[in-house]
Amino acid sequence: MSKLIYYVAATMDGYIATKNHELGWLYDYPPGDDATPYDEFYQNIGATIMGAGTYEWIMKNAAGEWPYQNIPSFILSSRNLTIFSDINAVVIQDNPKNIAAKARDAAKGKDVWIIGGGKTAASFADAGELQQLFITTVPVFLGSGIPVLPVNQAIHVTPNKQRCLRSGAIETIMDIKLMKQLSVNS
Ligand SMILES: NC(=O)c1ccc[n+]([C@@H]2O[C@H](COP(=O)([O-])OP(=O)(O)OC[C@H]3O[C@@H](n4cnc5c(N)ncnc54)[C@H](OP(=O)(O)O)[C@@H]3O)[C@@H](O)[C@H]2O)c1
Numbered sequence: 001m002s003k004l005i006y007y008v009a010a011t012m013d014g015y016i017a018t019k020n021h022e023l024g025w026l027y028d029y030p031p032g033d034d035a036t037p038y039d040e041f042y043q044n045i046g047a048t049i050m051g052a053g054t055y056e057w058i059m060k061n062a063a064g065e066w067p068y069q070n071i072p073s074f075i076l077s078s079r080n081l082t083i084f085s086d087i088n089a090v091v092i093q094d095n096p097k098n099i100a101a102k103a104r105d106a107a108k109g110k111d112v113w114i115i116g117g118g119k120t121a122a123s124f125a126d127a128g129e130l131q132q133l134f135i136t137t138v139p140v141f142l143g144s145g146i147p148v149l150p151v152n153q154a155i156h157v158t159p160n161k162q163r164c165l166r167s168g169a170i171e172t173i174m175d176i177k178l179m180k181q182l183s184v185n186s
Pocket of ligand 1: 008009010015020021022053054055057076077078079096117119120123146
């Protein structure tokens with residue numbers, strides 16, 4: 001079955017943006033040629049999910065082009081967000097279980113990328129609808145900001161792969177343990 005993957009870059013102290021939604025700390029960091037190529041990750045993705053905060057950030061900062069045009073995107077919001085008609089995306093308000101089912105369906109066997117932000121990814125983790133995290137931890141501390149995964153309960157993970165890059169960043173892939181597995185093993 002296709003996985004829901006939260007693929008994100010975070011600081012060493014666990015933030016994905018400053019309090020003012022700035023990502024300069026990330027764009028200042030050169031990933032280096034030993035980092036996993038974005039295209040390698042993206043070719044296995046059949047749909048994306050993002051919260052309204054992330055959508056608004058992209059619309060404000062991406063240079064006029066929707067970066068995920070070749071696949072459907074689900075933008076989560078309780079508001080009447082304006083979506084330009086030429087963008088391959090819909091606004092949706094529902095619980096994470098129903099949204100995950102729709103996104104999996106749309107992904108046609110490929111994986112679903114939860115782009116973010118932290119609040120959205122955490123709601124899927126809390127609902128048992130997040131299977132994997134791929135976090136690139138950038139060698140910088142911010143002291144405050146938007147948390148990477150502000151869950152409401154302990155979410156246990158199994159390390160799948162970890163690589164220290166020459167730049168000092170760390171790529172970590174983690175699988176989320178199923179609640180059932182946890183209660184049997186604990
Ligand atoms: N470092 C990175 O790689 C990275 C990646 C992605 C994002 N970011 C940053 O993260 C920040 C945004 O993150 P965030 O955690 O503040 O916000 P977010 O998760 O992007 O958006 C949260 C909003 O999504 C909507 N939402 C979430 N779940 C919903 C549901 N089930 N049904 C309906 N609406 C739902 C709500 O919007 P309404 O209020 O409209 O209802 C909620 O306030 C931005 O600064 C962005 O740049 C960084």
